[in-house]
Structures are given as structure tokens and as C-alpha cells.
Amino acid sequence: xxxxxxxxxxxxxxxxxxxxxxxxxxxxxxxxxxxxxxxxxxxxxxxxxxxxxxxxxxxxxxxxxxxxxxxxxxxxxxxxxxxxxxxxxxxxxxxxxxxxxxxxxxxxxxxxxxxxxxxxxxxxxxxxxxxxxxxxxxxxxxxxxxxxxxxxxxxxxxxxxxxxxxxxxxxxxxxxxxxxxxxxxxxxxxxxxxxxxxxxxxxxxxxxxxxxxxxxxxxxxxxxxxxxxxxxxxxxxxxxxxxxxxxxxxxxxxxxxxxxxxxxxxxxxxxxxxxxxxxxxxxxxxxxxxxxxxxxxxxxxxxxxxxxxxxxxxxxxxxxxxxxxxxxxxxxxxxxxxxxxxxxxxxxxxxxxxxxxxxxxxxxxxxxxxxxxxxxxxxxxxxxxxxxxxxxxxxxxxxxxxxxxxxxxxxxxxxxxxxxxxxxxxxxxxxxxxxxxxxxxxxxxxxxxxxxxxxxxxxxxxxxxxxxxxxxxxxxxxxxxxxxxxxxxxxxxxxxxxxxxxxxxxxxxxxxxx
Amino acid sequence: xxxxxxxxxxxxxxxxxxxxxxxxxxxxxxxxxxxxxxxxxxxxxxxxxxxxxxxxxxxxxxxxxxxxxxxxxxxxxxxxxxxxxxxxxxxxxxxxxxxxxxxxxxxxxxxxxxxxxxxxxxxxxxxxxxxxxxxxxxxxxxxxxxxxxxxxxxxxxxxxxxxxxxxxxxxxxxxxxxxxxxxxxxxxxxxxxxxxxxxxxxxxxxxxxxxxxxxxxxxxxxxxxxxxxxxxxxxxxxxxxxxxxxxxxxxxxxxxxxxxxxxxxxxxxxxxxxxxxxxxxxxxxxxxxxxxxxxxxxxxxxxxxxxxxxxxxxxxxxxxxxxxxxxxxxxxxxxxxxxxxxxxxxxx
Numbered sequence: 112x113x114x115x116x117x118x119x120x121x122x123x124x125x126x127x128x129x130x131x132x133x134x135x136x137x138x139x140x141x142x143x144x145x146x147x148x149x150x151x152x153x154x155x156x157x158x159x160x161x162x163x164x165x166x167x168x169x170x171x172x173x174x175x176x177x178x179x180x181x182x183x184x185x186x187x188x189x190x191x192x193x194x195x196x197x198x199x200x201x202x203x204x205x206x207x208x209x210x211x212x213x214x215x216x217x218x219x220x221x222x223x224x225x226x227x228x229x230x231x232x233x234x235x236x237x238x239x240x241x242x243x244x245x246x247x248x249x250x251x252x253x254x255x256x257x258x259x260x261x262x263x264x265x266x267x268x269x270x271x272x273x274x275x276x277x278x279x280x281x282x283x284x285x286x287x288x289x290x291x292x293x294x295x296x297x298x299x300x301x302x303x304x305x306x307x308x309x310x311x312x313x314x315x316x317x318x319x320x321x322x323x324x325x326x327x328x329x330x331x332x333x334x335x336x337x338x339x340x341x342x343x344x345x346x347x348x349x350x351x352x353x354x355x356x357x358x359x360x361x362x363x364x365x366x367x368x369x370x371x372x373x374x375x376x377x378x379x380x381x382x383x384x385x386x387x388x389x390x391x392x393x394x395x396x397x398x399x400x401x402x403x404x405x406x407x408x409x410x411x412x413x414x415x416x417x418x419x420x421x422x423x424x425x426x427x428x429x430x431x432x433x434x435x436x437x438x439x440x441x442x443x444x445x446x447x448x449x450x451x452x453x454x455x456x457x458x459x460x461x462x463x464x465x466x467x468x469x470x471x472x473x474x475x476x477x478x479x480x481x482x483x484x485x486x487x488x489x490x491x492x493x494x495x496x497x498x499x500x501x502x503x504x505x506x507x508x509x510x511x512x513x514x515x516x517x518x519x520x521x522x523x524x525x526x527x528x529x530x531x532x533x534x535x536x537x538x539x540x541x542x543x544x545x546x547x548x549x550x551x552x553x554x555x556x557x558x559x560x561x562x563x564x565x566x567x568x569x570x571x572x573x574x575x576x577x578x579x580x581x582x583x584x585x586x587x588x589x590x591x592x593x594x595x596x597x598x599x600x601x602x603x604x605x606x607x608x609x610x611x612x613x614x615x616x617x618x619x620x621x622x623x624x625x
Numbered sequence: 626x627x628x629x630x631x632x633x634x635x636x637x638x639x640x641x642x643x644x645x646x647x648x649x650x651x652x653x654x655x656x657x658x659x660x661x662x663x664x665x666x667x668x669x670x671x672x673x674x675x676x677x678x679x680x681x682x683x684x685x686x687x688x689x690x691x692x693x694x695x696x697x698x699x700x701x702x703x704x705x706x707x708x709x710x711x712x713x714x715x716x717x718x719x720x721x722x723x724x725x726x727x728x729x730x731x732x733x734x735x736x737x738x739x740x741x742x743x744x745x746x747x748x749x750x751x752x753x754x755x756x757x758x759x760x761x762x763x764x765x766x767x768x769x770x771x772x773x774x775x776x777x778x779x780x781x782x783x784x785x786x787x788x789x790x791x792x793x794x795x796x797x798x799x800x801x802x803x804x805x806x807x808x809x810x811x812x813x814x815x816x817x818x819x820x821x822x823x824x825x826x827x828x829x830x831x832x833x834x835x836x837x838x839x840x841x842x843x844x845x846x847x848x849x850x851x852x853x854x855x856x857x858x859x860x861x862x863x864x865x866x867x868x869x870x871x872x873x874x875x876x877x878x879x880x881x882x883x884x885x886x887x888x889x890x891x892x893x894x895x896x897x898x899x900x901x902x903x904x905x906x907x908x909x910x911x912x913x914x915x916x917x918x919x920x921x922x923x924x925x926x927x928x929x930x931x932x933x934x935x936x937x938x939x940x941x942x943x944x945x946x947x948x949x950x951x952x953x954x955x956x957x958x959x960x961x962x963x964x965x966x967x968x969x970x971x972x973x
Contacts, residue, residue, distance in 0.1 A: 119815065119849045120806035122954045129803065132810060160800065160936035164807035164919070201916055205932035236928075238811065545644040545705070546674065547942075 130563035131277070132165030133242035134233055136226070138217065138257055139249035140170025140181070144283065146188035148314075149246065150210075152555035154189045157206050158199065159552070161560055165238040167209045169229065173216055181212035194553060209237065217253045223264040230266070241276035243267075244562055248283050255299035262303035270305040279562055281310040284375050285366065286571070289587060290580035297573050310562045311576060315376040316569040317554025319543070320517040324383040324485075325397070327511070327519065334509070335388070337489070339464045344506060346470045347486040347623055348380050351478035353430050355603070356452070360443030367450045369583055372474040378405060378579045379571065380513070381470060384485055385460055394568040398575065405578035409459040411586055418617070420586055423453030423608040425477040426599030435477065435603045449594045452476040453601060455611040457618075471615060473622065477603035482625045483513035497524070497534055505536040508623070517551075518542035643707060644674045645732045647949070650759065652751065653742025654682040658768065662742055665793075668944050670708040671700040676732045677710045680723055688716040693726065724754040736760040738949060744769040746778035756788055763948055765793040767837045767891070773968050776961040789952055794837045794891075795960075796947040800935030801842055801893050802956075804917060807933070808906065817900035819850040823877045827895040830863060830882030835891035839880045842893060843867060844963040845956060852876060854966045867967065887912055 121129060135153070137145055156162040170181055186207070189198050213229055215222020234241055245261060247254055258280060261267045268278045280300075287293025300309065315321055328335055337343070350372050356363040363371065382401035389396040411419050426437035438444060438452050453475035460470065489507040491498075498504045508522040520540040527533040543551070561569055600608040606622065615621050649669065651662055659681070666677060683690065692714040700706045711730055715723055731737055739759040745752055746769070756762070769775035783790065809818045824846075828839040847854070852869035859865050865880040888894055888910065898906040904923040911918055915937045920930040937943045 118806050118810055120802065120809060120846075122802075122956045129806065158934050160803065160934045163810075164804070164931075164933055165810060201911060201932055202934055205930075208929065208931065240811070542644075546646045 130161065130163045130560055131242055131565070132163045132237075132239045133244050133277075133563055134167045134169060134230055134237070134239045135244040135246060135559070136169045136171055136213075136230070137246045137248055138171045138253070139247070140212070141172040141174050141176070141184075142248055144248045145170065146185065147192050148553070148555045149248065149559070150185045151189050151193035152553055152559055154193050154198070154202075154206060155195055155553065155556050156560060157202055158195045159556075161556070163563065165240070167211065167233045167237045167239060169211045169213050169226070169233070171213045171215060171217075171222075171226065173214070175214055176212050178210070178212050182207045182210055185210060217249065217257055218260070220260060220263070223260045223266065227264050227266055241268075243276075243278040244281065244559075245278070246281045246283075246559075251283075251285060251287070251296070254282060254296060258300050258303050267303055267308070270308060277308075277565070279308050279310055279565075280304060281312050281559075281562055283312055285370055286311050286375075286576050287580060288365075288370065290577065290584040293577055293580045297577070306573060307567065309573075310558075310567060310570040311573070312558055313375050313379055313571050314554040314558065315379050315513075316571070317556075317558040318513060319551040320511070320513045321380065321383065322557075322569070324380075324511065328384075329388050338487075340466050340468045342489055343468055344488045344490045345468060345618075345620055346384060347484075347488070348377055348384070348470065348472045349482060349484050349486075349622075349625060350377055350474040351480060351482045351606075351625065352476050353478060353481050353604075355425070355435060355477050356438065356441055356444070358442065360441050363452075364444055364448060364450055367587070368452055368454050368474050368476065369587055373454055373456070373472060374579050374583045375571070375576075377472050377474060378575075378582075380483075380485060381405075381458070381472065382575070384487075385465055385470070387464070392568075394566060394570075397568055398572045402572065402575045402578055403462075404460060405575055405582070407460045407462045407465075408582055409461050411456070411458075411582065413585055413589055416586065416589060417610070418614075419457045421453075421455040421608060421611045421614055422451040422590055422595060423455075423475065423601045423611065424448070424450065424595065424598040425452050425475075425601055425603045428477065428603030428605065430477060430479070430604045437599050437603065438476075439599065449591070449598065451590065451595075453478075453607045453611070455607065455614055457614055469618060469620075471620070471622070473607060473611060475601075475607050478606055479604055480625065481515060484623075484625060485511040485513070486623050487511075488620075488623075497532070504534070510623075516542060516544070518544075643709075645735055646673045646675050647736040647738055647760075648676050648678065648731050649738050649740065650678045650680070650727060650755065651740045651742065652680045652755075654684075655742060655768075656682075656684055658742045662740065665740065666710075670698050670706070672706065672942065673708075673945065674706050675708050676730075677708060678727050678730060679710060679712045680727075681712065681714050682720070683714050683716045685716075689718050691715045691719045691722060691726070720751060721754075723751060724758075727755070728758065731758065736949075738763060740764075742768060744775060746775060746782045756786075759788055761789040761791065761949065762786065763791050763793060766841070767794050767834045772837065772840060773965055776965040779961050780958070780965075783958070791948050791951065791953060792957065793948060794841055795953055795957055796944075796951065797891075797938055798838050798841050798845070798893075799947050799951075800915065800938055801838075801896070802845060804908065804933055804935060805846070805896075808908065808919060808921075815850075817904055817906070818846065818898065819852075819871055820874055821876055821898050821900040823879070823899045825879045825881060825895070825897045826893060827881050827883045829885045829888035829890050829892050829894055831890040833863070835882070836863070836865075836880065838891045838893055840964060840967075841960060842896075843878050843880065844960045844967075847878075848959040848963045849956065854963065857967055 137149060153162060153168060186198060186203065190196055213226055233239060243266065247257060268276060287296050382404040385404045386400040389400045424438050428435060439446050439448050455473040458470045487509040491506055492504055505524055510520045512518050518541045520538050522536050522538050524534045525537045527535045558569055612622065653662055669675065694712045696710050698708050698710055713723060713726055737759045738761050739755055741752060741762060741764045745762060745764045766772060766775055809815050826839045826842060828835060847869050850871065852871050855870045856868040863882045867878040869876045883894060885894060894910045896908040902924050907920045909918045915935045917933050917935055918930055919933060921928045938947045
């Protein structure tokens with residue numbers, strides 16, 4: 112990804128980057144993601160002065176709509192979903208004139224022809240230098256066709272031929288439905304795009320606390336030196352949501368929690384926790400190390416899957432004291448659905464650092480609370496100075512809270528004041544909110560900005576995606592063919608099925624009560 | 626010397642759990658600067674929990690005392706951000722004791738930012754002592770006497786300075802520098818800037834040192850565009866005309882103060898550039914906001930005006946990012962070099 116012009120007014124070495132002038136085209140612009148995340152993110156970037164001055168946004172969708180209708184809808188969306196609200200009218204008056212609507216079917220060549228003309232006109236109007244950012248916020252089945260047509264109409268620039276302007280494509284998850292479909296999708300899109308032009312978005316990577324994982328691990332000597340199987344007992348990663356599937360019944364019936372959360376978000380967290388130090392902070396150096404982790408994960412034993420993978424589905428129960436229905440009673444969900452709304456895994460990373468350290472992952476809908484956390488449990492302190500056969504020492508815990516209440520805490524043992532030598536675990540707690548006050552930028556703000564600056568560090572590379580599918584596809588296939596007989600197997604508002612607890616109990620552990 | 630108050634500080638702060646992001650030492654001998662420094666402190670404490678150690682000189686002659694007081698300030702939503710403020714009022718004769726009072730009251734292991742309310746190139750005694758435990762020296766060119774002398778003295782001063790630093794006037798200009806970089810973002814537009822005929826910069830004027838940001842902006846552009854300083858003319862009502870040259874071509878820059886009660890004193894209000902082919906770039910600040918309206922026109926076309934947000938550096942995260950976390954790069958040194966060639970007599 113090249114920057115075409117070195118501006119003498121820009122100073123190198125600043126910690127903030129300036130995005131290139133460009134036009135962003137959002138495919139599927141009338142969808143939820145555009146109104147809830149993408150356009151509020153763009154607006155927040157304008158407010159923070161992070162969006163390039165020379166910028167335009169084109170919404171590409173099938174519905175008939177005028178520019179003004181589209182703008183009015185986005186105005187509402189920003190008012191509802193932006194972290195900066197109400198909308199600042201002066202900013203909006205300029206910003207809305209940078210937003211356009213383009214009606215076309217995704218498979219209509221004429222629509223792309225007209226798009227080319229529109230974009231060329233906008234280039235001369237807004238000085239966007241021909242740079243293009245295409246955001247595919249459509250159903251994944253449209254991805255190959257859209258990319259092919261973009262290429263057919265010269266809307267994608269061959270990276271080896273055109274150097275003075277760029278074109279990049281952001282692809283929303285899921286990237287494929289399983290290993291085979293991900294490989295097929297990749298084969299299709301690499302006909303037209305270089306890997307450096309593809310940004311596979313995983314919004315978890317845009318979260319401030321996830322980015323802090325690298326800083327935390329590799330800028331603090333004390334942790335990195337004990338970050339291995341000599342000192343770490345086991346690792347737990349939890350992504351819990353108290354909400355159900357809401358209006359996403361149709362999507363969830365196709366996906367399930369593994370495709371929705373585990374295969375992408377949780378594997379990103381796991382690889383950041385377990386990776387080796389990159390040789391430098393370049394996108395490739397970091398992603399090289401991440402992919403090694405995923406490729407080192409031991410294949411799950413399909414003949415004894417229950418000892419390593421647990422699935423669950425919520426039945427009716429109580430969340431926040433209110434009655435909630437079971438998954439099979441949700442809208443657009445089959446009455447005998449076999450789709451998992453909860454999954455827990457025991458994974459081993461077969462490398463020198465992590466040999467023998469279990470990584471327990473759990474993700475679920477309708478759990479007691481919304482929480483994404485990584486817990487590193489350290490081994491027992493050696494010796495018997497402060498413990499007896501009956502009473503063991505509490506192990507040190509390092510908890511990295513991704514959301515909500517972002518921060519890091521460390522549990523250690525402390526002597527209770529007095530004549531006895533009673534020990535009490537105490538907690539050192541760092542909370543982002545208490546120290547840095549303001550809300551950090553939303554994940555999509557960071558990711559869109561990075562794509563405009565050409566920094567692909569926070570996007571998933573194809574080998575990471577495929578390695579992850581390689582791990583989970585056989586499990587999903589087995590679960591699809593062997594229907595669960597005990598669904599629903601956990602009540603909404605609980606921490607998942609009993610079998611998930613037993614997964615840890617068999618190893619002498621238990622899930623940390625969050 | 627009031628030891629009791631210092632003991633109180635220890636008693637009140639020990640055994641209490643509180644978040645601190647950094648220590649902030651604020652020093653000034655100038656009474657007139659108290660209100661300005663207080664504004665800066667409010668910008669910080671409204672967002673970030675910290676320990677502030679404020680040193681104020683007792684100006685009454687023939688006094689020989691040090692007074693210390695401790696207070697807590699709560700801000701943020703529901704008052705969840707708590708900072709503690711240790712104020713030290715000190716006579717000139719007792720000044721050498723100040724570092725010894727500060728030292729035990731610093732929250733250990735956290736950065737120590739030193740906001741120096743005087744000209745750091747002139748003061749030696751206290752600054753030298755406090756440098757040893759400070760992380761970053763923060764000063765403001767506007768607090769110096771002559772800007773020309775300041776920029777000349779700054780070069781050797783910075784060579785000897787062992788800690789990071791930031792000039793607040795330079796930091797506050799960053800929104801405009803970034804905006805210009807965004808507006809002049811192609812070789813053609815840069816050539817418009819480099820070979821322009823005239824630039825008019827309006828700034829909000831209250832007092833002579835309000836000229837600083839306009840000077841910095843001019844010198845920044847001049848140094849980046851490779852202009853040579855040629856001549857200066859001070860016109861009526863504090864208006865200044867500067868003439869630069871680029872390859873034999875004259876560029877006139879007019880620094881024109883305007884009275885604007887709503888704008889922050891010293892802030893840039895308008896930037897207008899007149900280039901070849903009647904190309905005009907107009908960047909006008911909108912009233913009561915940190916937004917700028919851009920309008921570009923030429924013989925051939927007239928672009929639709931558009932509004933840009935300047936990143937808000939005056940408070941909160943923006944202030945912290947620019948003043949505490951960024952360092953002035955070589956652009957700053959080059960800007961000072963350019964300033965040192967001009968005698969801005971209007972600065973006090």
C-alpha cells in the first residue's frame with residue numbers, strides 16, 4: 112500500500128497518522144451496519160479531525176432512494192448511534208454534501224458503469240485523487256461478484272500497474288462459512304485483488320483494549336518473562352453476552368456462536384495472548400506471529416470431542432430478573448434447531464512456550480452478563496510455607512477486561528494484619544475509565560482510518576482465517592451431522608451447560624466467576 | 626516554614642486508594658499568569674486524575690516564608706475524577722527549598738510533567754534542580770520576553786535539555802498545521818502555497834503576545850516551503866507585514882489582528898492565500914466553534930465551501946495528546962530558526 116505524495120507540511124514521527132484523500136463506497140448501504148456503525152464512525156472521525164479533508168462517501172444499495180433521503184436516514188442514525196450526539200449541524204451541513212447514494216443491483220453491470228462515472232466526477236469535485244475504499248457490508252455470498260464487477264469496470268486498480276492511486280476492499284465477517292467456502296472465496300477474490308488490498312475486518316481488533324494486549328505484553332518485561340508454561344497454569348477467554356439473538360434469528364440459524372464469535376474474535380484474542388514477540392511493529396511481522404499460534408493449535412479429537420468441545424443452547428430463563436424466552440422460541444428460529452448459542456473449547460498450543468497449558472474458551476448468548484475477559488491463571492507458588500493440605504494458596508490471576516469496564520487487574524495474596532498469618536487475596540486494579548476519562552474511539556473508527564492510511568495490522572490475513580477454519584470446520588461438521596439430544600441444555604441467565612463446567616473440573620480447574 | 630501542612634498532606638494521601646495518571650508541577654513567578662495557568666490546570670483535571678504541585682512566588686518584598694496548602698478537586702461526571710492539589714507559596718529567598726518540598730510529595734513511578742510559567746531559557750536555578758526528576762518540560766513561547774531572543778536562546782537550551790519538552794503555543798497550532806496539510810495535499814496545491822503572492826492571517830487580539838500563534842504558523846509555512854526572510858514592516862494597529870522570497874519571487878504575509886471577544890486570544894481566525902491564476906484559498910474559523918470553513922476558487926472554477934473540524938487541542942484528550950504525549954519534531958526547530966531572523970517588536 113503506497114502513499115503517492117510526501118507532503119512537506121506533514122511531520123513524520125507523530126503518533127497520529129493522517130488518512131489519504133479517498134472516496135469510500137459502502138455496498139449494502141441501507142443495512143444496519145451502515146447506520147449503526149459505519150456512518151457514525153465516519154462522523155466521529157470528522158468531529159475528531161481524523162477524516163481526510165478530501166473525502167466523499169457513496170452508499171451503494173438496491174433500494175430506490177434520493178441522495179437527500181439517504182442523508183436524512185444517516186442523520187437519524189448518527190443522532191441515535193454516534194458517541195458524539197446530538198449531531199453538530201455545521202459539521203453535518205458539510206459532511207452531508209460529501210455523502211451520495213447510488214442505486215443499483217449488486218449484479219448489474221450498468222450500475223457499476225454509472226458508479227465509475229460518479230466516482231470520477233467526485234474525484235474532480237472533492238480532490239480525492241482516485242483513491243477508493245470499498246466496504247462490502249452485504250451478505251457474504253455477494254462478495255465475489257461485487258469484487259469481480261469492480262474489477263471489470265476498472266474500479267479496482269492492479270497494484271503492479273497503478274502506483275499513484277490506491278483501491279482497497281474491506282470485507283465484513285464472516286469470511287466463508289467453513290474452510291472450503293473460505294478457500295473458494297479467497298480463490299475468487301485474489302483473481303482481482305492483491306492481499307495488500309484486502310482488509311478483512313474483525314472489529315475486535317479495533318478495540319482499544321485488544322490493541323493494548325500487544326503493548327501490555329511487549330512493553331512490560333515483567334509479564335513477558337513469566338508468560339509461558341513454566342509459570343502459567345491455564346488461560347481462560349470468555350466472551351459472554353446477556354442478550355439473546357434478538358432479530359438476528361435467520362442469521363444465527365445459519366451461523367451459530369462458533370462462526371459468529373469463536374472462529375474469528377476469540378481466535379484473534381487467543382493469538383494476541385499467545386503469540387511470540389514480532390520482529391517489528393509492521394502489519395506483516397505481527398500477523399506472521401499471530402498465524403503461527405493458530406497453526407500450532409492441536410487439532411481437536413473428533414473421536415473424543417466431548418472432552419475438548421462443548422456446545423449449548425439456551426432455554427427459557429431469567430436475565431436481569433426478567434423472563435426471557437428460549438432460543439427455539441425466538442423469531443425465525445426452527446423449533447427443533449440444532450444451532451449452538453454457547454460453545455466451550457479446551458485448546459492446546461503445541462509449541463515450546465505453551466506446551467501443556469490448556470486454553471479454555473467459552474462464548475455464549477444469554478449468559479448472566481456481558482463480559483469479554485482474558486484470565487491468565489498462574490501456577491501455585493512452590494513450597495508449603497503458607498498453605499496446608501486442606502488449604503491451598505489462591506493462585507495469582509491476571510485479568511484483562513476487554514469489555515465492558517476495560518482494564519487490567521492482578522490478584523495476589525496478602526497477609527491479613529494481626530497476630531495470625533492468615534492470607535487474603537487482594538486485587539490491584541487498573542481501569543481505563545478511571546485514568547483516561549474519555550471514551551476511546553469506536554473500533555470501526557480506528558479500522559476505517561487504518562484502511563485509509565494503508566495500515567493492515569488490525570485486519571485478519573487470509574492464512575490466519577484459513578488456519579482458524581481448519582481448526583473449527585471439522586467440529587462444526589460433526590455437530591451438524593450429530594444433532595444435540597440435550598438442547599436446550601442451559602437456562603438463559605446462567606453460565607452455560609453443566610458439561611462446560613465439567614470440561615474444566617476434569618482438569619482440576621473451574622471457570623472464573625466473572 | 627509550615628511543616629504541619631506538609632504532615633497533613635502525608636496523612637491525607639497515605640492509605641487512600643486513588644487513581645493518578647501523572648504528577649504535574651506548575652511553576653510561575655508571574656502573578657499575572659496565575660489565571661492562565663489555572664485555566665490550563667482545569668483543562669487537565671476535568672479529565673484526568675493527577676497530583677498537581679503548584680508553586681507560586683510570594684511577590685511581597687522582604688518576606689521570608691513558605692506556605693503549603695492541600696486541596697482536592699473533583700470533576701467529571703458524578704465527580705469521579707479526583708485530583709489533589711498541593712500549593713506552595715514561596716518567597717524568593719526560600720525558593721531553593723522548593724525542590725525539597727516537592728520531591729517527597731511526588732506520586733512515585735508516574736510521569737512528572739513540569740509546566741514552567743516563565744521563560745525556561747532565562748531561569749536557571751529552580752529549573753536545573755527540577756529537571757532531574759521531571760519527565761517533560763512544558764513551556765509557552767508566549768510567556769517569554771522577546772520571541773526573537775527566545776528562539777535564538779532556545780537552540781542551545783534544547784541542546785542541553787536532558788528531558789522531553791513541548792511549547793504550548795506550538796502544540797495549540799497543531800490543528801491548523803494538520804488542516805493545512807490536508808488542504809494542500811497535492812503537488813499542485815503545494816506549489817500554489819509555495820509560490821503564492823500573498824497570505825493574510827487574522828488572529829484574535831487582546832494583548833501583544835497574542836501574535837505568537839500567527840508568527841508560528843507563518844514561520845512554519847515559510848520553513849516548510851523553503852522561503853527566505855526578506856523584510857518586515859510593522860503597520861498600524863499591531864498589523865505586521867512580512868516579506869519572504871522563493872526563487873526571486875516575493876511572498877507577502879500580513880498578520881492582521883482582529884478583535885473577537887468570542888475567540889480564544891491568539892487563535893487563528895482566518896487564513897487567506899492568494900496564488901497564481903486568481904486561485905484563492907480561504908479558511909475561515911466559524912464563530913464559537915473549532916470549525917473552519919474552506920473555500921477554494923480560481924479563474925476556472927469555484928469549489929463548494931466545506932466545513933472542517935479542527936481537532937480540539939484546547940482541552941481534554943486533545944490537549945493531553947498534543948502537549949504531554951507529542952514531542953516537537955524538526956519542524957519546530959526549523960520554525961524557531963525562521964523566527965530568529967525576524968524582530969517581532971510587538972511581543973512584550
